[in-house]
Amino acid sequence: MSALSPEIVLRVDDLSIVYRTERGDVRATNHVSFELKRGEAMALIGESGSGKTTISLALIRKLPKNAVVTSGQILYQRENRVQDVLGLSRRQLRSFRWNDCAMVFQGAQNAFNPVLKIRKQFEDTARAHGWTDKGAIRKRALSLLELVRLDPERVYDSFPHELSGGMKQRTLLALGVLLNPQVVILDEPTTALDILTQRAIIDVLNDMQRQLLFSIIFISHDLSLAAEMADTVATVYAGEIVEIGGVDEIFYRSLHPYTYGLLTSVPTLEHAQDVLQSIPGSPPNLIAPPSGCKFHPRCSFASDQCQLESPLLQLDDETHLAACWHKDRLLASRKEGV
Amino acid sequence: MAHHQQQSRAHLTLSDRLYDIASNVYNNYTARVFLIAIITIWAVMTFTFALVRLMPGNPLDVLIEQILTAEGVSYQEAYDRVAASFNIDSDATTLDQYFQWLGDLLRLDLGTSITSPGTKVIDEIARFLPWTVFAVGTGLLISFVLGIFAGMPMAYYRGSKLDHILSFFSSFSTGVPNYIWGLLIIIVPGIAWRWFDIGALRGTYDAGLTPGLNAEFILSALEHAALPVFTYVIAILGTWMLSMKSSTTGVLNEDYVNVAEARGLKERTVISSYVGRNAALPLFTQLTISIGFVLSSGVVVEEIFVYWGIGHHLFQSITVRDYTSLQGVVLLLTAAIVFSNLFADLTYGLLDPRVRVSGEK
Numbered sequence: 215m216s217a218l219s220p221e222i223v224l225r226v227d228d229l230s231i232v233y234r235t236e237r238g239d240v241r242a243t244n245h246v247s248f249e250l251k252r253g254e255a256m257a258l259i260g261e262s263g264s265g266k267t268t269i270s271l272a273l274i275r276k277l278p279k280n281a282v283v284t285s286g287q288i289l290y291q292r293e294n295r296v297q298d299v300l301g302l303s304r305r306q307l308r309s310f311r312w313n314d315c316a317m318v319f320q321g322a323q324n325a326f327n328p329v330l331k332i333r334k335q336f337e338d339t340a341r342a343h344g345w346t347d348k349g350a351i352r353k354r355a356l357s358l359l360e361l362v363r364l365d366p367e368r369v370y371d372s373f374p375h376e377l378s379g380g381m382k383q384r385t386l387l388a389l390g391v392l393l394n395p396q397v398v399i400l401d402e403p404t405t406a407l408d409i410l411t412q413r414a415i416i417d418v419l420n421d422m423q424r425q426l427l428f429s430i431i432f433i434s435h436d437l438s439l440a441a442e443m444a445d446t447v448a449t450v451y452a453g454e455i456v457e458i459g460g461v462d463e464i465f466y467r468s469l470h471p472y473t474y475g476l477l478t479s480v481p482t483l484e485h486a487q488d489v490l491q492s493i494p495g496s497p498p499n500l501i502a503p504p505s506g507c508k509f510h511p512r513c514s515f516a517s518d519q520c521q522l523e524s525p526l527l528q529l530d531d532e533t534h535l536a537a538c539w540h541k542d543r544l545l546a547s548r549k550e551g552v
Numbered sequence: 553m554a555h556h557q558q559q560s561r562a563h564l565t566l567s568d569r570l571y572d573i574a575s576n577v578y579n580n581y582t583a584r585v586f587l588i589a590i591i592t593i594w595a596v597m598t599f600t601f602a603l604v605r606l607m608p609g610n611p612l613d614v615l616i617e618q619i620l621t622a623e624g625v626s627y628q629e630a631y632d633r634v635a636a637s638f639n640i641d642s643d644a645t646t647l648d649q650y651f652q653w654l655g656d657l658l659r660l661d662l663g664t665s666i667t668s669p670g671t672k673v674i675d676e677i678a679r680f681l682p683w684t685v686f687a688v689g690t691g692l693l694i695s696f697v698l699g700i701f702a703g704m705p706m707a708y709y710r711g712s713k714l715d716h717i718l719s720f721f722s723s724f725s726t727g728v729p730n731y732i733w734g735l736l737i738i739i740v741p742g743i744a745w746r747w748f749d750i751g752a753l754r755g756t757y758d759a760g761l762t763p764g765l766n767a768e769f770i771l772s773a774l775e776h777a778a779l780p781v782f783t784y785v786i787a788i789l790g791t792w793m794l795s796m797k798s799s800t801t802g803v804l805n806e807d808y809v810n811v812a813e814a815r816g817l818k819e820r821t822v823i824s825s826y827v828g829r830n831a832a833l834p835l836f837t838q839l840t841i842s843i844g845f846v847l848s849s850g851v852v853v854e855e856i857f858v859y860w861g862i863g864h865h866l867f868q869s870i871t872v873r874d875y876t877s878l879q880g881v882v883l884l885l886t887a888a889i890v891f892s893n894l895f896a897d898l899t900y901g902l903l904d905p906r907v908r909v910s911g912e913k
Contacts, residue, residue: 311816324807
């Protein structure tokens with residue numbers, strides 16, 4: 215386990231998760247592996263139901279009761295100490311959560327206990343992790359609230375219902391980094407906010423990351439957000455990472471037809487509306503997934519090989535990987551097309 | 553709502569000023585609900601007053617008949633004697649009586665009992681009321697606390713054997729009325745098993761004891777209250793358990809509970825401050841409202857256990873057609889329900905900051 219290089223804060227190895235349901239096992243995550251470096255921002259993109267949220271919940275072991283991890287390990291490294299989250303005892307898990315990895319859930323609207331003041335919720339979070347000095351908690355909280363561009367004194371003494379949606383989201387971001395975690399997971403951090411507030415949240419996140427130097431994993435189907443925030447982008451399809459690479463590589467030289475499909479289904483300023491395409495078909499049934507490459511029923515490049523053999527994530531160049539048998543054909547078609 | 557305040561002060565007439573005062577009172581939330589409560593009580597009492605006078609049979613006529621046959625005096629003399637002993641103006645019309653009664657009521661004078669002349673209604677109430685408040689109040693509080701603590705695990709372990717057993721008990725407890733529970737308790741452990749001597753537990757304390765802060769009296773009072781209290785607990789407990797279970801189930805699905813766990817809060821903190829506190833909120837309102845029903849819920853149970861509380865008194869007043877006592881007790885029951893609702897309204901804000909009412913809109 216000590217084989218992690220020092221700049222790695224999180225390594226997920228061969229993670230597979232199954233949901234036991236009455237209709238059968240839902241294979242929500244299949245052999246997922248990736249690494250997150252210190253200060254890196256990684257985006258998980260994909261359609262709803264692709265398994266993005268399952269992956270992120272597993273990272274803090276907050277999966278629903280019917281979920282079973284069938285393989286893999288999730289290693290966090292901090293100050294040369296490596297721990298596997300899946301092997302933590304209840305007590306260790308409790309102190310790990312929020313202290314090493316904080317998760318800002320989708321929809322901050324109800325993330326705060328409605329009957330407790332924001333101050334109380336910062337305090338009980340800090341206290342649960344061994345802080346005792348109320349003054350110190352207050353000082354840290356106020357500086358973070360200022361960092362997210364709120365009026366710190368006012369917000370700190372407010373009840374959640376006295377804050378607007380955008381203010382709650384920013385307050386939750388401040389609470390997320392209260393204990394100085396190494397990794398912050400953001401699940402759809404800007405969904406359900408208006409476009410100006412989205413802008414403000416993105417700016418705040420960039421600011422915070424620059425100042426506090428944590429790593430980010432964020433889940434989004436908003437590709438423009440991913441383009442703006444991420445250093446690395448991973449495309450998730452049917453519970454698998456089908457492509458992972460630097461943000462420019464993914465956006466300008468995508469090697470997986472699914473990623474390419476996602477990108478062309480977003481309107482841009484340059485292209486006229488009629489160029490906009492959607493990916494035909496719908497996400498596969500994860501109880502009985504298609505054979506071979508799970509994307510083949512929806513893929514215009516699919517061949518016999520795709521139906522039979524599941525492609526592996528192959529290193530294309532140093533950092534860019536894609537799981538597709540026909541990367542070359544995709545690249546060629548794009549050169550023709552443009 | 554406050555548009556009239558924008559008028560210039562110079563043009564204020566008297567009626568404007570009165571309107572100002574009235575609307576200020578109305579805009580003050582506390583004053584408004586208090587006013588509505590008073591009006592509600594007045595309406596119920598007026599209705600009761602009319603109802604009592606529409607009832608067939610009249611205690612005056614009954615007594616006059618008795619005097620006529622027993623003593624052979626003239627009708628007028630018998631009438632005057634009865635009227636005098638009742639301390640009422642016999643010539644007054646119903647409307648006059650109504651205003652007389654209303655005036656007395658405003659001075660908090662409930663009059664004297666019809667069947668035991670000379671005894672003030674208020675004194676009788678003062679004699680019986682504390683026992684009911686004590687017995688039903690204790691039962692209500694015990695069942696509330698037990699219900700909250702039993703309801704939470706039912707929600708946490710939904711669908712488990714524990715949940716099934718407790719849910720069955722809750723439905724049974726709620727479905728069977730309190731007087732049936734009372735009868736069951738008397739018949740099974742009392743008479744069949746002879747666990748206690750039901751005859752010795754009549755009344756509110758052993759005869760011959762002086763009420764006061766002495767150990768003997770207090771023990772005796774507790775002993776006599778034990779069975780009614782137990783009956784109330786059993787009969788109300790299920791409602792609290794089911795309310796708490798459904799309330800907790802709802803709260804457990806809330807995002808903030810999930811986030812609290814992700815924050816690594818201690819399990820105890822999550823259960824008490826996050827789940828428990830939010831789940832119990834609606835139950836507190838239910839509790840404050842049911843305080844109003846404390847007085848009326850035990851009428852039959854008090855008869856069954858011969859526990860001399862306000863319910864027993866009401867029952868007796870109806871049996872002997874003691875209209876003034878009846879009116880007094882009905883007023884008390886009405887006021888209790890109306891004011892406990894008012895209390896629930898005004899205190900909910902203390903528990904839930906979201907409904908805290910600010911003075912201005």
